[in-house]
Amino acid sequence: MTKNYKLVIDDEKGRLDKVIAEKITDLSRTKIKELVNDKNILVNNKAEKVSYKVQSGDVIDVTIPPVKPLSLEAENLHLDIVYEDSDVIVVNKPQGMVVHPSAGHPDHTLVNGLLYHTRDLADSPEGFRPGIVHRIDKDTSGLLMIAKNDKARESLEKQLAEKINKREYLAIVHGNFEVKNGVINAPIGRNPNNRKKMAVNPKGKAAVTHFTVLEQFKNYSLVKCVLETGRTHQIRVHMKYIGHPLAGDPLYGPKKTLSGHGQFLHAKTLGFYQPSTNEWLEFSAPLPTIFEKQLENLRQEMKQ
Template identity: 55%
Template structure:
């Protein structure tokens, strides 16, 4: 039996009146509008359990279901890519992901990802997210390092996904940003959606956006830079990167949101340092802490020497 990847949304007032193909393009960064229109044509998209056309305008409270058909003859191969496994039991794996490693395969990019490595190192992974994302409950960007949790079965996957949705998961990131933040702590409460001028980017926008809150504490100040600790209240795509750019302090090394000339680091200076969640089977609270990667450590030492 073919297994479809299933996604569901309930339309809120911000999206009411949008064409359904436009709404879905905003949700799936990796898929083109023409691909989404093809799914609609083939009946893989329903609104309130009925098929619609691509020009259908969604209404508030509409129930949208998308079932992405499996790619024909697509097999994601296990690859012997080294993994830093911080914790593992019968339900959950916690990985310390290096910078530069993509979390899951996407169209045109089916190898060299965390999923390929997981298939090699881990015997069982949940199947809820289909062939492209086995075990993947959440993701961190390719050029962000740090802790990510992976589900080994569907029970674990459903529990961890629910905790993420209910904002129970404790996540703390460390970031090095441009400029000196004068106050010792702050909160950025600004909605994030796809950048209307560039769909590869996210931005603080008030239409077609989602509520997003980032709390930060200043840990150390340098000449022209600030080291901060960020706690996520919500988990939007590129959230910390977008929020820090929005307040005028983009991340060092950020290829999308930062200045071109920056310190010598390959990708943004952002590390998912702390991850805490309730164990899906026992209910016990587990928390993990990881060291900063070597390149971030080296940058900080250089800045301290200059200070």
């Protein structure tokens, strides 16, 4: 059901998104920005930017449309299928694509694309993530293994639990290192001060990341990260924890960073045992163009 609010500014001051968030407490600043971009928030019957400074007498109309139901419809998203057999699919997910439908992303997800590619996907307990056995963040690119049947799902999930998969990532991070490699062993849980973030938390779940420094530039480094566990935002949280947040990370990184479309993090290498034959399969995906260009820019800076 659509919700409508009419706010009249008296002595409130500040940005449009800040003032609305204070008056409608169940709206996040992110949601307000989305409503502004969709012209569902008008100031004096006129669309304004979130940075608009409210003035006394302003009338703000806020329209919150009904939540779009989750879609499990097939969509031709032109997926990059790296490998496929009767049990598994390996897909190279582009940056910007969400893995499965959720309240904020009801469609255009990897799952929607997979359903267009094949109807042979393992069932999932939740119903909205068929075939999915592990995830990477929306703005992280790279390889994912997909289960086409329940036997394959059980096998791949067991391999993840027993830590026998190979999952290697490349990341551009802030700062330079005095060591060439290391291990980050720090539990990860919800950030008690911000439920949208994860953090190193003694009450969290065990999390282990191995890292190797591959190149160093002016103020940045290229590192390889190998996951031993697979916690939400693990690499992003762990690298920030040791003082090297990912470049471009809007959630955990500094504002002054490399320009791009989110964190420079790519799931480059994926290895696992084929569920039926037990054959070891290993795949590698090239870096996205924007990642390669940023590396080239950093290398050129070093020559100047």
